[in-house]
Amino acid sequence: MKFAVLRFPGSNCDQDCVHSLNAIPGASADYVWHKDTSLAGFDAVVVPGGFSYGDYLRCGAIARFSPIMKAVQEFAASGAPVIGICNGFQILCESGLLPGALVRNRGLHFVCEHVSLRVERDDALFTKATRTGQILNIPIAHGEGCYFADDATLSDLNAHGQVLLRYCDGNGNVSDAANPNGSRENIAGIRNRAGNVFGLMPHPERACDPLLGSTDGLHVFQSILK
Amino acid sequence: MSAALRNETLGLMKALVTVMPKPSVLDPQGAAAAEAMRHHGLENAGRVRIGKVIEIELPEGADEALLHEISRDLLSNPVIEDYELKVIQP
Numbered sequence: 001m002k003f004a005v006l007r008f009p010g011s012n013c014d015q016d017c018v019h020s021l022n023a024i025p026g027a028s029a030d031y032v033w034h035k036d037t038s039l040a041g042f043d044a045v046v047v048p049g050g051f052s053y054g055d056y057l058r059c060g061a062i063a064r065f066s067p068i069m070k071a072v073q074e075f076a077a078s079g080a081p082v083i084g085i086c087n088g089f090q091i092l093c094e095s096g097l098l099p100g101a102l103v104r105n106r107g108l109h110f111v112c113e114h115v116s117l118r119v120e121r122d123d124a125l126f127t128k129a130t131r132t133g134q135i136l137n138i139p140i141a142h143g144e145g146c147y148f149a150d151d152a153t154l155s156d157l158n159a160h161g162q163v164l165l166r167y168c169d170g171n172g173n174v175s176d177a178a179n180p181n182g183s184r185e186n187i188a189g190i191r192n193r194a195g196n197v198f199g200l201m202p203h204p205e206r207a208c209d210p211l212l213g214s215t216d217g218l219h220v221f222q223s224i225l226k
Numbered sequence: 227m228s229a230a231l232r233n234e235t236l237g238l239m240k241a242l243v244t245v246m247p248k249p250s251v252l253d254p255q256g257a258a259a260a261e262a263m264r265h266h267g268l269e270n271a272g273r274v275r276i277g278k279v280i281e282i283e284l285p286e287g288a289d290e291a292l293l294h295e296i297s298r299d300l301l302s303n304p305v306i307e308d309y310e311l312k313v314i315q316p
Contacts, residue, residue, distance in 0.1 A: 061300065065300070099305075104252075104254055104255060108258060148251055182254075
């Protein structure tokens with residue numbers, strides 16, 4: 001499976017994504033510049049983290065209008081997998097591919113730490129290689145990762161099983177104390193209704209090698225390959 | 227030369243777009259600023275909210291509908307923010 005890793009001016013997790021994906025048997029990855037207009041030859045898209053366009057206006061607000069995003073919209077509409085990580089999640093929300101928005105962390109600080117995430121369902125394209133209730137140890141690194149959606153959107157997300165990951169404590173309890181950024185209902189990752197677009201604030205590509213303290217990020221990518 | 231004077235001199239039309247977080251969205255910056263204001267002696271103030279103002283020098287005959295589109299789709303995010311567009315005649 002060939003992954004396209006998008007590159008915007010200010011992306012800074014693109015190399016980590018390509019490195020981690022190329023190390024997984026059955027996966028390969030290559031860069032796609034934001035001014036490109038085609039995703040021909042690719043089976044999946046990764047919108048990586050970073051600070052596209054310096055986070056000007058809002059995180060992801062300008063990247064959303066990059067030429068490649070039109071191709072990503074069509075790619076997503078065709079049912080192919082699209083995963084947005086951190087700034088990539090923000091870009092997918094800005095572009096309307098995912099509901100809601102990411103706003104400034106409740107505590108105002110940039111938070112960079114390993115967190116525990118509870119898998120909400122294991123029958124999704126992006127969690128097939130996990131089991132429901134499993135706790136993943138994956139790092140976060142963001143200043144604007146507080147997931148916001150209005151009440152109607154939240155109940156819609158829950159009704160359609162679109163929440164795939166929630167921040168939890170080491171025992172899997174989803175509590176306010178385990179919420180690193182003030183996200184509504186501890187939401188760390190959601191998918192679209194069709195199930196082929198996934199956005200998450202944690203960085204699975206930074207948890208694919210024992211040297212980095214965790215290999216739980218592999219589960220996310222292996223799910224897509226499964 | 228002040229911006230206002232230059233505006234008069236050149237006869238430029240301007241747009242001011244004010245973007246504010248929706249009341250239902252957390253505004254931790256506003257809350258922190260409110261706390262600092264309390265330390266400055268402003269007691270019993272209500273909620274403080276922080277938004278932004280975008281000033282645009284307009285070309286002649288700028289289309290107001292286009293300005294609304296830009297304000298809604300680019301300058302603000304309707305999920306979390308409201309905008310107000312004011313066109314200032316020279």
